[in-house]
Amino acid sequence: MWDQGLEQEWADLMRMALAGDSAAYRQFLLCITPHLRAMARSRCRTLGAPDSETEDIVQEVLLAIHLKRGSWDSSRPIGPWIGAIVRNKIIDALRRRGRRTNVPIEDVMDTLAAEEQAGGLAQLDIDSHLATLKRRQQDIVRSISIDGDSIRETANRFKMTEGAVRVALHRALKSLAQLCRIQST
Amino acid sequence: MRTEDLIDRLALDPPPRFGFGTAFLTATLLSILVAGGIFLAVIGIRPDIGRAAESASFLFKFVATMPLALGALGVALRLSRPGMAAGGWRLVLGAVPVLLATAVALELHQVPASLWQSRLVGSNAGFCLILIPLMAIGPLALLIAAMRRGAPERPALAGGFAGLAAGGIAATFYAMHCPDDSPLFVAAWYSAAILVMGVAGCLAGRRFLRW
Numbered sequence: 001m002w003d004q005g006l007e008q009e010w011a012d013l014m015r016m017a018l019a020g021d022s023a024a025y026r027q028f029l030l031c032i033t034p035h036l037r038a039m040a041r042s043r044c045r046t047l048g049a050p051d052s053e054t055e056d057i058v059q060e061v062l063l064a065i066h067l068k069r070g071s072w073d074s075s076r077p078i079g080p081w082i083g084a085i086v087r088n089k090i091i092d093a094l095r096r097r098g099r100r101t102n103v104p105i106e107d108v109m110d111t112l113a114a115e116e117q118a119g120g121l122a123q124l125d126i127d128s129h130l131a132t133l134k135r136r137q138q139d140i141v142r143s144i145s146i147d148g149d150s151i152r153e154t155a156n157r158f159k160m161t162e163g164a165v166r167v168a169l170h171r172a173l174k175s176l177a178q179l180c181r182i183q184s185t
Numbered sequence: 186m187r188t189e190d191l192i193d194r195l196a197l198d199p200p201p202r203f204g205f206g207t208a209f210l211t212a213t214l215l216s217i218l219v220a221g222g223i224f225l226a227v228i229g230i231r232p233d234i235g236r237a238a239e240s241a242s243f244l245f246k247f248v249a250t251m252p253l254a255l256g257a258l259g260v261a262l263r264l265s266r267p268g269m270a271a272g273g274w275r276l277v278l279g280a281v282p283v284l285l286a287t288a289v290a291l292e293l294h295q296v297p298a299s300l301w302q303s304r305l306v307g308s309n310a311g312f313c314l315i316l317i318p319l320m321a322i323g324p325l326a327l328l329i330a331a332m333r334r335g336a337p338e339r340p341a342l343a344g345g346f347a348g349l350a351a352g353g354i355a356a357t358f359y360a361m362h363c364p365d366d367s368p369l370f371v372a373a374w375y376s377a378a379i380l381v382m383g384v385a386g387c388l389a390g391r392r393f394l395r396w
Contacts, residue, residue, distance in 0.1 A: 026196035080268030
């Protein structure tokens with residue numbers, strides 16, 4: 001699996017994140033992404049899926065890690081936890097595309113050196129899912145993700161409290177994850 | 186959407202107020218309260234509890250149901266965390282059928298064959314089959330709700346263990362009411378009622394624990 005020092009660093013960041021440090025959380029997500037990408041890409045290649053699916057899978061994994069971050073037992077190593085989520089999401093993604101497959105854990109763990117990909121090309125299905133959210137949720141997600149506004153600016157624009165914006169954003173993310181789940185069944 | 190943007194957006198989301206471990210523990214305690222509450226309100230402890238508490242076969246019922254509840258809770262908890270195996274809890278759970286089989290063998294050895302049938306049928310089999318699931322439904326719902334905060338890699342399996350745990354908790358209470366102490370009765374009817382909950386848990390897991 002991953003280098004022990006690396007996993008230690010991830011675990012430390014995640015512990016801070018769970019304690020409410022959003023900068024540490026961002027750092028954690030940024031750190032693991034190249035590793036997730038390498039795993040997803042090698043898996044897509046093995047199974048003959050186009051490279052363009054890699055980034056979708058990476059984003060789905062990030063979303064799953066985000067929504068399920070409370071399921072990590074912070075007294076245990078974080079590597080197997082991440083590995084299991086990646087495996088689960090890769091199987092989901094490939095199943096959705098109509099291929100039945102088994103991903104042996106060794107293959108997934110067998111991570112290659114991280115490669116940075118020029119971002120900006122991949123489009124996640126989420127963009128089309130956005131349309132199915134409630135109007136206000138859509139506005140908030142768009143405001144924060146596409147226009148790059150802060151929570152405060154968004155709150156001012158929609159005359160809501162910051163807390164309400166956070167809650168709405170959180171619910172919207174949950175619904176998006178739900179959609180991914182429904183689509184995969 | 187660019188992955189970097191997704192990350193920025195996710196980082197803005199506040200952390201969960203409590204983790205899965207806390208949710209599961211809370212659900213377990215509430216389950217005991219709910220099952221215990223229904224037990225006291227609807228059926229209550231059997232009147233001859235003082236005398237029963239001195240009989241080995243009465244006490245044995247708890248030796249079977251409590252490790253079942255505990256072991257199934259432990260397995261359900263661990264299966265709800267990605268990357269974790271069931272671990273030692275499996276052994277606690279696995280001991281239950283062994284204990285039960287041993288007790289049944291002893292009983293068959295001690296009791297003449299002509300009495301086997303009346304022991305097996307007992308006096309309360311129908312109640313047992315209805316009341317155990319009735320007391321177990323609340324706990325199962327609580328455990329499944331808590332496990333939605335987890336991320337079981339095999340939702341149906343994890344749900345099944347939650348069902349066995351709920352059944353085990355309910356059976357532990359029911360055993361204080363039930364006048365049938367024969368291991369033969371327990372092995373047949375308690376097991377049936379608990380397995381029904383296991384199947385219900387599997388279905389609930391498939392439906393509610395996917396992520």
